[in-house]
Amino acid sequence: MPPIAIIAGLIGVSIMLIIYALWPKGANMQDVIRRRMSGRKTTEENTLLKQTGKESVAKKMMQAVAPLAMKPVMPKSDLEVSKLRIKLANAGFRGESAPMIFLASKTILAIGLGIVGLIYGWTRGDEAQKIAGIGLFCTALGFMGPNMWLNMAAGKRAEQVRNGLPDSLDLLVISVESGLALDAAIQRVGDEMRHVHPIVSEEFQIATLETQMGIPRAEALNNVATRTGVSEMRSLVAIVNQAEKFGTSVARALRSQADALRVKRRQKAEERAQKTTVKLMAPLILFIFPAIFVVLAGPAALKLIDTLGSTGLGKK
Secondary structure (H helix, E strand, O other): OOHHHHHHHHHHHHHHHHHHHHOOOOOHHHHHHHHHHHOOOOHHHHHHHHHHHHOOHHHHHHHHHHHHHOHHHOOOOHHHHHHHHHHHHHOOOOOOOHHHHHHHHHHHHHHHHHHHHHHHHHHHOOOHHHHHHHHHHHHHHHHHHHHHHHHHHHHHHHHHHHHHHHHHHHHHHHHHHOOOOHHHHHHHHHHHOOOOOHHHHHHHHHHHHHHHOOOOHHHHHHHHHHHHOOHHHHHHHHHHHHHHHHOOOHHHHHHHHHHHHHHHHHHHHHHHHHHHHHHOHHHHHHHHHHHHHHHHHHHHHHHHHHHHHHHOOOOO
16 A cells, blocks of 8 residues: 555544544533523533533543544453553542543554654655654554653652652651541641642542541551552551551551651662762763863963974974
8 A cells, every 4th residue: 555545544534533523412512501591590501511611622622532542552451451540540640531541642642653754754755665664663652652651750759759758757746646646647747748748648638538438547548558659658558557456556656667768768869969970970071071171181282283383393
């Protein structure tokens, strides 16, 4: 098949998906608006109108295209879907439609970058085999791009949780030792750490809401450890659950864990400081040393050239 036919087919599919996304979904909304203007309205209709007014065109297009785009990359089992939800939660995306949007983005980016690669190779006048190779490379890059971005986002969020956990534990220890119950202390930490460590505060607030809804505290804390995906948080949850199970002092266990996390954070900072000298070698060798060499050896080299030229040795 000629490359032009492939490009035309892919562009046609993209245009059909856009038309399908923008196509009216029926007259129900028009009937609601007509009844709204005629004075016959209900609370449900008003709520529907407000929600529809807030939705952007991009969101409507994504919701319409996502179910079709996610079918080629849909996980084969519920276990894979669960793992994907956990990975998205580690990156901070806990919405119900997060997996669908993520899977759809892989298909859309793969098709879009594939089309761009084919057009780029065709405009350069390359051979059909080379155009196909560029298209396949761009398609694979678009398909794997969301996975790389998700891993980076999850790692960045985990680092923020690790940095904020020692301070949050210190406040938790103070709250427990001052007489507050563990649930009230977790709620207090979630409220106080909102501006300093917002991610840790959000997770503790979610755990508080879950316990208020009737979920056992141990399960709520385990959910926090699952959503963050941080080993330090899992250790903290295990220590709290064991302290409550065996009847030991929760405040003492939390203080020991806070001290250990603080020492670990300081050791990581020292490790990064030690790595700085090694990381500075590349810019020193490539950029700073050549400039210093020119400044120091340049005048001597010019003087040597002038001396050799004046004595006649330079002509030989």
